[in-house]
Amino acid sequence: MLVAAAVCPCPPLLVPEVAAGAAGELDAARTACSDAVGLLAASRPDRLYVVGPADESARGPFPAGSAGSFAGFGVDLSVTLGDGPAGERSLPASLAVAAWLLERTDWADAPVEGLGVGEPLEPATCVSTGRELAATADRVALLVMGDGSACRTLKAPGYLDERAAAFDTEAARALGAADVDALLALDENLAYELKAAGRAPWQVLAGAAEGAGLDGRLLYEDAPYGVGYFVAAWS
Secondary structure (H helix, E strand, C coil): CEEEEEEECCCHHHCHHHHHHHHHHHHHHHHHHHHHHHHHHHCCCCEEEEEEECCHHHCEEECCCCEEECHHHCCCCEEECCCCCCCCCCCCHHHHHHHHHHHCCCCCCCCEEEEEECCCCCHHHHHHHHHHHHCCCCCEEEEEECCCCCCCCCCCCCCCCCCHHHHHHHHHHHHHHCCHHHHHCCCHHHHHHCCCCCHHHHHHHHHHHCCCCCCEEEEEEECHHHCCEEEEEEC
16 A cells, blocks of 8 residues: 655756756755655655656666666766666666665665656556555555656747646646646646656556545745656655
């Protein structure tokens, strides 16, 4: 059963070494992420799943011990997801950022596993995946990585789309309120058009949280670089 969840954005720029001179611009987001992950640890789960967006080559499960690197962003920095033998595949960027967050936190001894999901994942499949994760132990926690729309400004990665602000406002509200129905109502096609990579991970969370009766709190909401970033804690 799901007992706690943390929702964090997943830009590699969260890692100060990657952001370099611009690191200070995301200090508030980093602090909020650390707070959310700390609440996960305080829930003392039997198992933690980290869920984040991934391209086709990096979808599916990643066992504890899987490693990731930020070398592709010009930084000689590696991370490992939990304790275990080295995995055969490298973590996608979203799960590497999650591993970095966990390494910065006084994490509990619960086993950790990762799951990369893709934008095409249908809402019904997201829900069933979340239910399966929540049923694996008496006390399950999720660290859910994902960004909102990448179309908030003219300089955003996806350029300006007038629908982006309303989409992100509703996503942030739903995440902050732990509103499962509202998360499931996010339109997958609109999310794809707005380059909102968090839609599928958020809907996996919604499936896992069905019937759990969790309360939510929004710890951070902003759109630096024209991309919606949200941090929320559910418990």
